[in-house]
Amino acid sequence: MKSVLMKSGGVGLSVSLNRGPYQNNGASPWYAFVGVGTPAQTLKFSFDTGSNFIWATSSLCHPETCHHYGDQQFVYQISSSFSWVNQHTTDVNFGPWGNMDVKTGNDVFTLTPESLGRMENGSVSLSSDLYLAESYQGTQFRELDWDGGIGIPSTNDRSDFSSLGQPYRGMTPQRGSEAASFHFFQSLVEQGIVSAKRPYVTFLTDIDSESGQVEFGQLNQDYRDSREYLFLPWQSYSIPSVSYIWTSQLTSLSVGDKVLIHEGKSLTPYFFSLDSGSSQFKGDPKIMNEVFSLTSKNGQDVIIELGKTDRNENGRLVVPSSIYDVLIEHGEDRGKTISQFSPLDGLDNLVLVGSVLMDYLYTVYEYEIISFGSESRIKPVGMWIFNKLNGPKIITSTQGKPAKIFHIL
CATH class of the missing domain: 2.40.70.10 (Acid Proteases)
Structure with missing residues (x-):
């Protein structure tokens, strides 16, 4: 696992990216290691500007489903900070990939420096709803290098995407008493990790070294x-x-x-x-x-x-x-x-x-x-x-x- 560097005081957050093998399924090979739950379970997540929700392969999956190259899952039963939002099964449309059946929970996402020498500023933790996958199938999912995705959409306004139509990778309105809410980047701003004066998300990757960075609230001065x-x-x-x-x-x-x-x-x-x-x-x-x-x-x-x-x-x-x-x-x-x-x-x-x-x-x-x-x-x-x-x-x-x-x- 590569380290995640954190700077406090609204100056932003820099997260290391790793590259899996390039597979012909249309999904990026790039992912970051992110902790989910308490204690944190380390999973591979894509920071995904093409979706508007957060999801993870989970222990709800049946033995015959949820097979993917990333090969890890979030075991919600052992997280002391996990809570249910909606236990009704919801269908999330992944466009040409097919559909994913999920239930909705809430837990803590932690970006923590790996080296103790970098711990002086502490870790970055955000509470968020997430979709827990219980079923998905198909070649595209089998070739997926990551275990879940953290959406960074252009807008979180539900009125922008509540109309009928074919979603690309979009959340589906839920039945039941409560619907999911996803505000990852917005939460970074509200917690003061990202300054409202530097509202940027940036990506820079290197194929040869199989490493890169996604930065929140920072610009590469080069x-x-x-x-x-x-x-x-x-x-x-x-x-x-x-x-x-x-x-x-x-x-x-x-x-x-x-x-x-x-x-x-x-x-x-x-x-x-x-x-x-x-x-x-x-x-x-x-x-x-x-x-x-x-x-x-x-x-x-x-x-x-x-x-x-x-x-x-x-x-x-x-x-x-x-x-x-x-x-x-x-x-x-x-x-x-x-x-x-x-x-x-x-x-x-x-x-x-x-x-x-x-x-x-x-x-x-x-x-x-x-x-x-x-x-x-x-x-x-x-x-x-x-x-x-x-x-x-x-x-x-x-x-x-x-x-x-x-x-x-």
């Missing part, structure tokens, strides 16, 4: 003077049931010279999303099937335009085959190199991507914190992406000035 970045303003995705994902409007997408999406030729807007819980490019079935076919045949660059530079030019990403063609390290397709574009039924006009692209970027999710007395409400501002230092130049457009987030603190 990128302070970078001109190789884009700001992607948050715009709500047109399907209300998944409006909690982080999206920004997409201008165009091409494979080589073939234009597949163009803002001026579409009756409805297309959206782009960075999902830290995913790996592949996913989304609109027609678009993804065509991109997969073209990239598998000719290996041409995928060119994405979105956002604006401070010179009012379209932002531009160029994704070569060396990034989207990925060697599958474990699971059904082990040993194959596969173009990572996959259709998702029901998510029309969406291009979503996770670690396949994020591994080559420094990514910042920015919130605005709105206070109501002692409580806070989070509101999405947008995503910032930077070319990694000494990495490939994915972002080919440049800016005239450094990113303002480094200069307004």
